[in-house]
Amino acid sequence: MNTYIKGSTRLIGLLGNPVKHSKSPHMHNLCFEKLGLDYVYMAFGIQDNLIGKSVDAMRILNFKGFNVTMPHKQRVMDFLDEISEDAKIIGSVNTVVNNNGRLIGYNTDGRGFVKALEEEGQGFKDEKIIIIGAGGASKSISIQLAFDGAREVVLFNRTTHKAQEISDIINKEMPNSKARALELDEKILKKELKDSKVLINATSIGMKDTIDKSVITSPNILHKDLFVADIIYAPSKTKFLFQAEEVGCRTMNGTSMLLYQGALAFKMWTGKDMPIEDVKERIF
Ligand code: ATR
Numbered sequence: 001m002n003t004y005i006k007g008s009t010r011l012i013g014l015l016g017n018p019v020k021h022s023k024s025p026h027m028h029n030l031c032f033e034k035l036g037l038d039y040v041y042m043a044f045g046i047q048d049n050l051i052g053k054s055v056d057a058m059r060i061l062n063f064k065g066f067n068v069t070m071p072h073k074q075r076v077m078d079f080l081d082e083i084s085e086d087a088k089i090i091g092s093v094n095t096v097v098n099n100n101g102r103l104i105g106y107n108t109d110g111r112g113f114v115k116a117l118e119e120e121g122q123g124f125k126d127e128k129i130i131i132i133g134a135g136g137a138s139k140s141i142s143i144q145l146a147f148d149g150a151r152e153v154v155l156f157n158r159t160t161h162k163a164q165e166i167s168d169i170i171n172k173e174m175p176n177s178k179a180r181a182l183e184l185d186e187k188i189l190k191k192e193l194k195d196s197k198v199l200i201n202a203t204s205i206g207m208k209d210t211i212d213k214s215v216i217t218s219p220n221i222l223h224k225d226l227f228v229a230d231i232i233y234a235p236s237k238t239k240f241l242f243q244a245e246e247v248g249c250r251t252m253n254g255t256s257m258l259l260y261q262g263a264l265a266f267k268m269w270t271g272k273d274m275p276i277e278d279v280k281e282r283i284f
Contacts, residue, residue, distance in 0.1 A: 016069035110144025112261030133202035206238030224248035
């Protein structure tokens with residue numbers, strides 16, 4: 001049981017639906033306790049039509065900030081006072097900071113992925129990056145990579161027009177980066193991979209319902225100089241990552257992205273660096 005909650009303790013929250021599976025409360029509360037910070041983190045399952053009222057409640061209760069997860073990442077933007085430039089371009093918010101009563105929205109998902117790549121020592125600036133998938137996660141990651149200096153971002157998706165929408169945003173907003181959208185065809189993917197350094201699976205294929213599936217059928221389309229990342233963290237190694245290892249690629253699962261998107265939010269709320277090693281040891 002927590003024994004450190006006092007009259008001065010400030011709340012930080014998570015708004016989503018569902019939230020029961022979330023690792024964020026454990027991660028942040030562990031760090032508050034470790035660093036002796038006077039905060040407590042709670043998760044709230046909120047129905048779609050109640051997101052505005054929930055944000056108002058957080059203002060009234062003087063929350064220091066909150067995370068936002070599916071399905072509220074877009075709608076929450078209507079109820080905030082300010083949105084950071086990159087979150088505006090990405091079109092969704094996962095972290096809100098209460099700055100003396102003003103609620104400011106940020107997106108740390110893509111930045112979390114970039115930090116994870118950097119931790120692996122994998123360069124992406126001036127490189128060509130290939131991303132499979134065009135949902136919310138892909139959008140945050142691909143736009144952030146372009147924002148931070150990737151030369152070219154090529155998006156493959158089953159539903160090509162969704163990849164095209166992300167590609168159009170990058171081409172419009174980031175003139176130093178070029179983006180293209182292509183249909184999910186392995187022959188085309190193999191060709192595009194030849195001069196690429198990083199391949200990312202940002203689809204949900206490989207998660208629990210599709211645990212025996214991969215977004216590619218054959219590892220032969222990969223080459224050993226590729227760095228291959230999956231945003232999935234459960235299972236810790238997807239079939240896609242097993243295929244990449246078979247070819248000799250270096251790989252990364254989704255754990256570090258999850259960790260660093262949280263660490264970036266933690267820093268914004270508390271001004272302190274998250275004790276990453278403790279979190280890795282105790283939670284992941
Ligand atoms: P998230 O917010 O986690 O990114 P999402 O927005 O639902 O989740 O996106 C899921 C991604 O996985 C999409 O790119 C989706 O492809 P479509 O846009 O064509 O739906 C992709 N995906 C899911 N199941 C897939 C499957 N069986 N084959 C190919 N792509 C799949």
